[in-house]
Amino acid sequence: MKTSLYSVAVIAILSLALAGCKEKKIKIKYEYGFFPDTVLNLEGINTVYDDYNASVEMDDYYSLQSTLPIVFSSNRKSSGAKFDLVYGEITYTFDKVTGEFTLGSEIQSEDFFETL
Numbered sequence: 001m002k003t004s005l006y007s008v009a010v011i012a013i014l015s016l017a018l019a020g021c022k023e024k025k026i027k028i029k030y031e032y033g034f035f036p037d038t039v040l041n042l043e044g045i046n047t048v049y050d051d052y053n054a055s056v057e058m059d060d061y062y063s064l065q066s067t068l069p070i071v072f073s074s075n076r077k078s079s080g081a082k083f084d085l086v087y088g089e090i091t092y093t094f095d096k097v098t099g100e101f102t103l104g105s106e107i108q109s110e111d112f113f114e115t116l
Contacts, residue, residue: 026062026097033064033094033101042105045088049076052083065093070105 045051051074068090073083087110093102 028062028096030094030096030099033096036101040103042088042090042103044105045070045086045090045107046105047074047076049074049080051076051086062097063093063095065091067091 051072070088070090072086072088074086075081075083076086077084086107088105088107091102091104094100
């Protein structure tokens, strides 16, 4: 009998202690994100040369964010003469609280693609 009263007392104390530990919720103003209607220049990747065959693969409760690898063929390294594979990364974030969309891009050095 003493054990069961002790268990009930411990459970009651723990329940009261945990009841005050509620996480503050941030109000989401933008449930769904939309990509812009206009074409955006990926300044960290694009050049004046021909770039083809992009391959992109598709985080957190309050924002949609990711870094996406991109591999494409380009004739930029040979000034338009022959095509090579180029590796880069595209990063994007959509903040569901503020509605802010950011997009970034950058060419990365990748030995595997340099060898190909």
